[in-house]
Amino acid sequence: MAIEYQKGNAFLHRLDARTKLLLFVGMTVLAIVVVDPILMGLIFAGLYYVGAHSVDRKLLNSNLRILIVIFLTFSLFQIIFFTSKDSHFLFYLIPFKNWIPVTVQGLVRGAAVFFRFFSVVLAVHLMLYTTPPVDLALTITKREQSRGLSAELTSTLILGLILFVIAHLTKVEEIQALSSDVRIRTLIVLVASFVLAYVIQKIIGHGLPPEMGMALTLGFATVGLLSKQTEIITDAQKARGYDVKPKNLIRRVQVLTALLLPIFLATLERSQDISVAILSRGFDYNIAERTYRRQLKFQTTDYIVLTLIVLLLFAGMYLNYLNLGNPTEQFILSLLNNSA
Amino acid sequence: MEYDVEFHGVSFRYAGAQKDALSKIDLKIPTGEIVLVTGPAGSGKTTFCSCINGLVPHYHEGELSGEVIVRSYHTRRARIGGLASLVGMVFQDPESQLVTSSVADEVAFGPENLGVPRAEINQRVSQALSSTRLLGFEDREPHNLSGGEQQACAIAATYAMHPEVYVMDEPLANLDPAGRRQVLQVLIDVAKGRQKTLIIVEHSLEEVLPLVNRVLVMDSGQIVRDGTVDEVLAAGDIPRVFTRPAIVRLADKFGLDLKTFSAEKLYADLNARKPLGKISPDEDKPPQRSANASMPIIEIRDVHYSYKNQTSALRGVSLTVHAGELVAILGRNGSGKTTLARHIIGLLQPERGKVSVAGRDVASTPTHELTQEIGFCFQNPNHQLVAFNVRDEMTFGLKAHNIDASEFDQRVQRALELVDLLDVAEAEIFDLGKGQKQRLALASVLTLEPKILIIDEPTTGQDPEMTREIFDILKHLNQLGTTVLMITHRVDYAAAYASRAVVLNQGQIAFDGPILELISNMEIMQANSLDLPDITKLALQLHKHGVPPWTIQYEKLEGYLTQLVDGSHGD
Numbered sequence: 058m059a060i061e062y063q064k065g066n067a068f069l070h071r072l073d074a075r076t077k078l079l080l081f082v083g084m085t086v087l088a089i090v091v092v093d094p095i096l097m098g099l100i101f102a103g104l105y106y107v108g109a110h111s112v113d114r115k116l117l118n119s120n121l122r123i124l125i126v127i128f129l130t131f132s133l134f135q136i137i138f139f140t141s142k143d144s145h146f147l148f149y150l151i152p153f154k155n156w157i158p159v160t161v162q163g164l165v166r167g168a169a170v171f172f173r174f175f176s177v178v179l180a181v182h183l184m185l186y187t188t189p190p191v192d193l194a195l196t197i198t199k200r201e202q203s204r205g206l207s208a209e210l211t212s213t214l215i216l217g218l219i220l221f222v223i224a225h226l227t228k229v230e231e232i233q234a235l236s237s238d239v240r241i242r243t244l245i246v247l248v249a250s251f252v253l254a255y256v257i258q259k260i261i262g263h264g265l266p267p268e269m270g271m272a273l274t275l276g277f278a279t280v281g282l283l284s285k286q287t288e289i290i291t292d293a294q295k296a297r298g299y300d301v302k303p304k305n306l307i308r309r310v311q312v313l314t315a316l317l318l319p320i321f322l323a324t325l326e327r328s329q330d331i332s333v334a335i336l337s338r339g340f341d342y343n344i345a346e347r348t349y350r351r352q353l354k355f356q357t358t359d360y361i362v363l364t365l366i367v368l369l370l371f372a373g374m375y376l377n378y379l380n381l382g383n384p385t386e387q388f389i390l391s392l393l394n395n396s397a
Numbered sequence: 398m399e400y401d402v403e404f405h406g407v408s409f410r411y412a413g414a415q416k417d418a419l420s421k422i423d424l425k426i427p428t429g430e431i432v433l434v435t436g437p438a439g440s441g442k443t444t445f446c447s448c449i450n451g452l453v454p455h456y457h458e459g460e461l462s463g464e465v466i467v468r469s470y471h472t473r474r475a476r477i478g479g480l481a482s483l484v485g486m487v488f489q490d491p492e493s494q495l496v497t498s499s500v501a502d503e504v505a506f507g508p509e510n511l512g513v514p515r516a517e518i519n520q521r522v523s524q525a526l527s528s529t530r531l532l533g534f535e536d537r538e539p540h541n542l543s544g545g546e547q548q549a550c551a552i553a554a555t556y557a558m559h560p561e562v563y564v565m566d567e568p569l570a571n572l573d574p575a576g577r578r579q580v581l582q583v584l585i586d587v588a589k590g591r592q593k594t595l596i597i598v599e600h601s602l603e604e605v606l607p608l609v610n611r612v613l614v615m616d617s618g619q620i621v622r623d624g625t626v627d628e629v630l631a632a633g634d635i636p637r638v639f640t641r642p643a644i645v646r647l648a649d650k651f652g653l654d655l656k657t658f659s660a661e662k663l664y665a666d667l668n669a670r671k672p673l674g675k676i677s678p679d680e681d682k683p684p685q686r687s688a689n690a691s692m693p694i695i696e697i698r699d700v701h702y703s704y705k706n707q708t709s710a711l712r713g714v715s716l717t718v719h720a721g722e723l724v725a726i727l728g729r730n731g732s733g734k735t736t737l738a739r740h741i742i743g744l745l746q747p748e749r750g751k752v753s754v755a756g757r758d759v760a761s762t763p764t765h766e767l768t769q770e771i772g773f774c775f776q777n778p779n780h781q782l783v784a785f786n787v788r789d790e791m792t793f794g795l796k797a798h799n800i801d802a803s804e805f806d807q808r809v810q811r812a813l814e815l816v817d818l819l820d821v822a823e824a825e826i827f828d829l830g831k832g833q834k835q836r837l838a839l840a841s842v843l844t845l846e847p848k849i850l851i852i853d854e855p856t857t858g859q860d861p862e863m864t865r866e867i868f869d870i871l872k873h874l875n876q877l878g879t880t881v882l883m884i885t886h887r888v889d890y891a892a893a894y895a896s897r898a899v900v901l902n903q904g905q906i907a908f909d910g911p912i913l914e915l916i917s918n919m920e921i922m923q924a925n926s927l928d929l930p931d932i933t934k935l936a937l938q939l940h941k942h943g944v945p946p947w948t949i950q951y952e953k954l955e956g957y958l959t960q961l962v963d964g965s966h967g968d
Contacts, residue, residue: 191498278498282540286780292744293781298768298797298845315783315793323779330493337450337494338554339481339510346512350505350519 060120060185068358069111069183074192076359077184083366084180090373094168095385100369101176108179112186120182121175128174136167145390161393165386190277192351198270199263200349209258217254219367221247226374267344275331283324290319400466401562401594402426402449407463408618409444409453418444420618422463426596426611428561431588433605434598436615437638438832438860442598445615446566448472449596451480468561482511485555489567491547495539500531500550503539507558518557525557528590529583543730545576549583556587563588565597569604571857573730573886574928577604600860603642603931606630607658614639630655637862643951644931650955651962660934667962674964676943676957684911684947694720694849694880695741700750702736702904710736711747712904718882720848723875725891725912726884728901729926734884735776737901738851741882742773755848769798772847776854778831778838786825787818787837794845812843816870832863839870849880856887868894889930892916892949900925913947 069077084104091097108117137150137157144160151157184193224232224246236242264270294316295301301316303309376382404424410417419441426432434442447453451472454461465472468483488494497503504525508518526532529549534542539550548568555563565584569577585608588595599605606612612629614622616638622629630649634640641649648657653666667673695718703709710733718724726734739745740752743764752759755770775781784790791809800808813819816836821829829837835855842850852871856864868890875881885891891898891912898912900921908921915921916933929937936948936957944957 189498191502274498275496278496281498281538282492285540289775289777289780292739293775294783295744295764296742296768296773296775297781297783297842298765298794300763300765300797318785319780319783322782326779327493330490331496333452333456334488334494334496335506335510336456336477337452337481337486337488338507339478339558341476342478342482342510343512344510348509348512348515348518350502350509350515350522352515 060182062189063112063186065111065187067111069107069187071358072362073353073355073359074188074196075353076362077188078196079363080366081180081184083370085177087369087373088173088177090370090377092166092169093383093385094165094172097169097172097176101172101179104176104179108183112183117182121179124178128171131174132167132171135170136163139163139166145393161389162386165389191274192353194270194273194277195349195351196353198265198267212258213251213255216258217251220250220254222371223374224250226371226378229378267347279327286323287320290316290323399428400425401428401468403466405464407448407465409448409459409461411457411459417618419448422620424620426594428594429592430611431595431609432611432613433609434596434613434615435600435602435639437862439830440615441618442615443566446486446564446598449562449564450484450486451475451477482558483560484562484564485558485560486564487551487555487566487568489570491544491551491571492540494551495547498538499535500537500539501535503550504554504557507554511558521557525553528556528587529553543576544572545579548572548576548580552580552583552587562594562596567598569599569601575729575926603658606642627655640861642931644935647955647958651958660931660938663935664938673942673961676960676964678943678945678957683945684913686910691719691721693717694755696753697740698751700740700747700752702740702745702747710904714904714906716899716906716909718880720880721878722897723881723895724897724899725895726882726899726901727886727888727891727925727927732901733904734901735853738853738882738884741851742771743767765797769845770847771849771851772842772845774839774842774852774855776857778834781838782826782834784826787822790826790837790841791844794841798845808844812840815843815874816840832859835859835867847879850874851882853884855883856885864890888916888927892930913949916949917946
């Protein structure tokens with residue numbers, strides 16, 4: 058089943074489209090930072106809990122179920138290939154030939170990989186289920202000529218501070234190599250963070266040109282229409298005496314090609330219709346000065362969700378910084394060492 | 398006087414075309430005028446409209462000579478976007494012009510393009526929606542609306558841009574009678590309410606003539622008649638180009654005011670001049686329900702069907718069609734006509750009940766096998782054409798049914814002859830006009846020589862000439878022995894051609910019997926928003942003078958009226 062926008066007014070639906078986009082980006086980064094299966098499992102469970110309360114649980118499950126096998130394969134690869142020298146050996150997957158050793162680290166990381174992939178995919182699903190495609194297209198479209206100095210400064214400041222903290226949590230040795238003086242070190246990192254933040258917010262703030270944004274919006278609106286059209290055309294062909302589901306494989310390919318032509322024609326016709334329709338309604342009036350009815354506005358919940366993501370990121374990085382990023386693995390290893 | 402639109406010696410020829418689409422048009426339309434443009438298909442009406450909003454020459458390429466001036470802007474120099482702020486255009490097919498995913502977005506799209514501030518956009522959206530009676534539809538998806546609602550939405554979208562000139566290119570063509578009335582009312586409200594110029598292209602003169610100030614008749618790219626409604630009507634008919642409504646023709650014949658548009662007014666005026674007498678036409682018997690002797694070929698027994706998440710589309714429909722019948726299936730949009738037709742060919746299977754065709758149970762026979770008996774034509778020919786040229790299209794069905802190739806030529810020839818398309822036998826499909834495509838779709842179905850033909854709204858968006866051609870073909874096929882079921886909302890044509898009518902209402906059969914009995918039954922006609930043909934309306938008025946109320950032919954009614962008028966003279 059296609060991942061389509063599901064109408065609703067649940068918690069996730071009410072979030073700003075930009076928040077959900079950032080939630081997805083945040084989950085991706087988290088999945089890279091967090092390597093522990095239990096921590097990642099908890100994050101996954103939390104996200105799933107929110108998601109299941111916002112969209113139809115059956116629909117969500119049926120779409121995720123298909124992916125389980127794929128991600129289990131990824132885990133298996135991790136188990137098979139993660140065999141660094143100092144890892145704790147358990148057994149061989151193919152015993153008598155002594156092929157493919159399985160280690161504690163491999164198992165733990167394999168389990169983590171499963172949840173890491175799953176969290177990212179779940180975040181994408183939830184974003185697409187709860188956000189009208191038009192809003193998503195708008196979030197990445199440049200909509201205002203200038204955003205105003207205060208908006209730019211605020212976003213640079215927040216992003217800069219986040220980068221500053223991240224730098225201290227992840228690049229400890231590099232920072233220490235910069236200078237012996239703590240104050241100069243801090244100053245350099247701070248300036249670098251802000252410059253980087255400024256550049257990033259400039260790039261993001263730039264967005265897609267409005268022409269492309271509108272093209273995306275119009276494209277999304279056409280998807281439903283085209284699938285309806287495909288259905289109509291298939292029916293028409295059946296009624297023309299065409300066996301649309303023949304048992305013969307070669308015939309089946311022929312049937313598909315016969316279906317492609319009218320669909321192609323319908324699409325071509327549709328694109329011409331659209332260009333005439335939008336031109337007649339002033340699309341090229343002055344696209345740079347175009348206004349938008351839909352307004353994206355951050356609510357308190359948006360700020361809370363965003364802060365939560367940032368805090369989770371910090372926490373994950375801080376654990377890594379303290380060398381506690383992998384508590385499950387360490388715990389199992391210590392158990393094994395004690396018993397040995 | 399101030400003019401909104403001026404044409405000075407305008408000619409246009411599309412790139413690659415052999416002759417001019419418009420030639421030497423000179424015209425001035427003053428502010429606030431409501432103008433009807435009419436004429437046969439291909440006479441240049443759409444090109445004329447496209448000149449006003451700049452699609453010609455900026456989008457459609459070709460040679461343009463002369464000057465089109467819209468409110469002092471020369472369209473050749475202005476951009477389409479600029480002209481769009483002055484000229485609001487609505488096209489024939491509502492679905493093709495809706496581009497966004499919600500009604501509110503759709504209406505906001507134009508004002509957004511014009512850079513209208515957000516607060517005002519919202520205000521304009523709600524104003525436009527209330528003017529077009531679409532309040533409450535804001536979040537609906539445009540392609541899930543009914544035809545009438547879609548067209549109203551397209552009009553709202555134009556209205557919200559506050560143009561100076563409205564140009565409507567056959568805005569009623571794809572709508573059922575109820576939808577047509579709704580949209581026409583919306584149009585007139587919008588134009589009159591704002592005192593704006595309205596140019597409306599339309600074939601159905603009966604409905605539009607009473608509302609306009611001026612009429613333009615076009616033929617082969619030229620304006621062949623231009624004047625006030627009175628002037629144009631007084632000048633009479635032009636064969637194949639301009640036929641006045643039946644009531645107007647009768648008014649003309651009996652020397653009444655030409656602006657007589659309703660049967661009631663015609664009757665009142667006639668009677669006021671000299672009270673009408675009474676006639677007793679003896680040869681005209683009321684329609685009889687007679688037992689049909691031929692074999693039943695389609696049997697539908699107590700069929701129920703409902704679409705996903707929707708109310709039931711068919712609720713216990715039983716119907717028997719005998720071989721050789723010509724049946725019109727009538728009813729308003731969404732009454733289950735198409736759903737019923739789809740059951741006959743197995744595209745849908747009943748939840749309950751049974752359908753059998755020529756002795757075969759539809760439930761156990763795959764659709765592609767049923768098509769050996771049944772030809773099925775869809776409403777939009779584009780949906781069923783599968784090839785690039787006419788020959789491939791015609792042989793498609795033959796190949797699918799493994800017909801011997803030696804028979805191809807003969808069968809194709811015969812089918813093309815039936816629909817009068819032999820002259821385009823070697824043409825590419827892209828080069829065919831809409832009417833030709835419709836007939837080609839029919840011809841391709843006929844190659845299989847079906848015993849039964851089911852045709853869904855064959856006359857959508859066709860001019861009166863083409864409509865008559867299609868009905869003539871169906872009648873001819875029927876005379877050759879084909880059983881024909883036609884879904885249509887043209888009651889006037891159906892009554893003239895078919896013998897039996899089946900009316901569906903909310904998934905149930907509301908009427909099944911002789912079509913002449915149906916049209917003289919006001920109650921059922923009104924309950925199903927079926928439009929009584931003007932001729933029959935007048936016949937009903939004249940019933941008390943002895944005119945049979947099931948009269949449908951113009952000539953017949955004209956004869957009765959002559960008798961009545963002469964009779965009253967003689968007394």
